[in-house]
Amino acid sequence: MLEKLPTYIEGFDHIANGGLPKGRVTLLSGSAGSAKTVFACNFLAQGVQHGEAGIFVTFEELPEDIRRNMRGFGWDIAQWEAENKWAFVDASYVPDSQVVVGSYDFGGLLARIEHAVRRLNARRLVIDSLSAVFSQFADHGTVRAELLRLTSALKALGVTALVTSERDSEYGAVARHSVEEFVADNVIILRNVLEDEKRRRTIEVLKFRGTSHRKGEFPFTVTPDQGVVVMPLSAIELKQKSSDLRISSGSAQLDQMCGGGFFRDSIILVSGATGTGKTLVATTFLAGGVAQGERCLLFAFEESREQLFRNAIGWNVDFPRMEADGLLRVVAEYPEISGLEDHLLRIKSEISAYRPTRVAIDSLSALERVGTRRGFREFVIDLTSFIKHEEIAGLFTATTPNLLGGTSITEAHISTITDSIILLRYVEYYGEMRRGLTILKMRGSLHDKDIREFTIDGTGMHIGKPFRNVSGILSGQFSYLNKDELDRLTNLFQDDAPDLADR
Numbered sequence: 072m073l074e075k076l077p078t079y080i081e082g083f084d085h086i087a088n089g090g091l092p093k094g095r096v097t098l099l100s101g102s103a104g105s106a107k108t109v110f111a112c113n114f115l116a117q118g119v120q121h122g123e124a125g126i127f128v129t130f131e132e133l134p135e136d137i138r139r140n141m142r143g144f145g146w147d148i149a150q151w152e153a154e155n156k157w158a159f160v161d162a163s164y165v166p167d168s169q170v171v172v173g174s175y176d177f178g179g180l181l182a183r184i185e186h187a188v189r190r191l192n193a194r195r196l197v198i199d200s201l202s203a204v205f206s207q208f209a210d211h212g213t214v215r216a217e218l219l220r221l222t223s224a225l226k227a228l229g230v231t232a233l234v235t236s237e238r239d240s241e242y243g244a245v246a247r248h249s250v251e252e253f254v255a256d257n258v259i260i261l262r263n264v265l266e267d268e269k270r271r272r273t274i275e276v277l278k279f280r281g282t283s284h285r286k287g288e289f290p291f292t293v294t295p296d297q298g299v300v301v302m303p304l305s306a307i308e309l310k311q312k313s314s315d316l317r318i319s320s321g322s323a324q325l326d327q328m329c330g331g332g333f334f335r336d337s338i339i340l341v342s343g344a345t346g347t348g349k350t351l352v353a354t355t356f357l358a359g360g361v362a363q364g365e366r367c368l369l370f371a372f373e374e375s376r377e378q379l380f381r382n383a384i385g386w387n388v389d390f391p392r393m394e395a396d397g398l399l400r401v402v403a404e405y406p407e408i409s410g411l412e413d414h415l416l417r418i419k420s421e422i423s424a425y426r427p428t429r430v431a432i433d434s435l436s437a438l439e440r441v442g443t444r445r446g447f448r449e450f451v452i453d454l455t456s457f458i459k460h461e462e463i464a465g466l467f468t469a470t471t472p473n474l475l476g477g478t479s480i481t482e483a484h485i486s487t488i489t490d491s492i493i494l495l496r497y498v499e500y501y502g503e504m505r506r507g508l509t510i511l512k513m514r515g516s517l518h519d520k521d522i523r524e525f526t527i528d529g530t531g532m533h534i535g536k537p538f539r540n541v542s543g544i545l546s547g548q549f550s551y552l553n554k555d556e557l558d559r560l561t562n563l564f565q566d567d568a569p570d571l572a573d574r
Contacts, residue, residue, distance in 0.1 A: 106293050
């Protein structure tokens with residue numbers, strides 16, 4: 072098999088099955104704003120940081136502009152140039168110059184590239200971009216011939232080259248001249264798709280000659296401290312440990328309904344309409360952890376810190392004291408400040424830095440607003456997998472669209488990968504609105520099947536008796552039974568098994 076050169080770009084080497092084929096030319100194609108130049112500079116910067124010098128051949132931007140733009144990622148290119156770890160070959164277009172179409176000669180440029188490679192003993196090379204120079208040629212035949220000449224020369228130098236090219240649409244021709252992809256050994260496509268007024272960046276390895284790679288599009292983002300970060304779901308493995316240890320939900324009554332509490336490494340979804348008490352359940356969950364001396368982390372995407380603290384005090388939970396004791400950290404952000412990929416990286420970073428044993432996210436429905444349906448599902452899968460891998464308990468809230476019954480899109484996306492689902496519903500009870508709570512699902516454990524009344528006061532949440540003469544609570548289509556009819560149905564479905572709530 073062909074030897075591969077690791078790019079050390081986070082997540083990319085996984086989808087490339089080890090990196091770029093060594094000593095070959097890879098075409099990196101994308102539309103405007105797809106991060107081609109950032110990816111190319113990231114490739115060279117990672118090489119420098121791992122002891123491999125690189126050459127950047129620029130046909131568009133001036134070297135000084137590239138140095139300045141890349142400082143935001145922490146890459147001090149000027150310092151690397153002084154240390155002979157990075158070199159520019161400046162072939163950028165000068166407005167006053169004139170190119171004679173058909174007679175452009177790469178000979179002089181190739182000599183400059185070879186000199187730079189030999190001087191630095193470079194192993195990595197970037198050309199940015201082919202479209203800038205090939206736009207001067209009149210026909211595709213000339214473009215193809217010159218591209219063949221360029222790739223042959225780069226192979227002879229023994230460098231692993233990344234050559235960027237522009238494309239006119241996200242799912243049209245691979246490159247602008249429609250010949251680049253046939254000459255290059257490998258093709259990578261960057262996309263910046265607009266869907267439902269939301270941007271989503273993806274990367275696809277279209278082809279690697281003579282070696283394997285992962286198929287399909289994978290989301291990526293660009294961060295100030297890392298540059299390009301690819302987030303492939305194929306990197307997720309179902310190898311998490313499973314614990315039999317139970318933890319308290321913070322409510323003795325809810326613990327009883329769950330058969331003794333949640334499992335240590337479980338993912339719990341709390342779903343309900345607005346005002347049913349989802350944030351209170353999350354607050355109780357965190358307070359229960361703090362009471363046991365556990366470190367807890369709350370991500371809030373609907374309420375500010377001050378509002379969360381005020382509401383918690385109203386339920387006799389002192390968030391400020393918990394933070395002062397170092398047992399709670401609250402991160403409150405507005406969802407629209409960044410995309411789902413950036414939120415995911417932030418959440419992972421906070422968890423890795425704080426090392427909590429419990430995490431609550433309130434709410435996933437708020438995050439759903441800033442991503443596409445596919446992007447949100449990938450976000451949820453990646454997040455739950457990470458939390459399970461860290462062997463911590465996670466509680467997510469989701470809002471249903473209807474006050475009485477109904478299923479949210481968020482709930483549909485996450486229900487199959489959660490371990491426990493708690494449903495909160497409004498119950499219309501003879502002209503009065505009450506709250507109901509039920510455990511819909513709990514993997515690996517018996518649980519109470521009743522829909523119980525759920526009340527809230529100044530001391531928090533209280534779970535009472537089951538609703539016995541009301542049906543249709545989950546669907547919102549209520550019907551009421553008289554005592555004779557209720558007794559008849561009870562006798563019809565009665566069995567000899569003891570009631571879990573009576574144990």
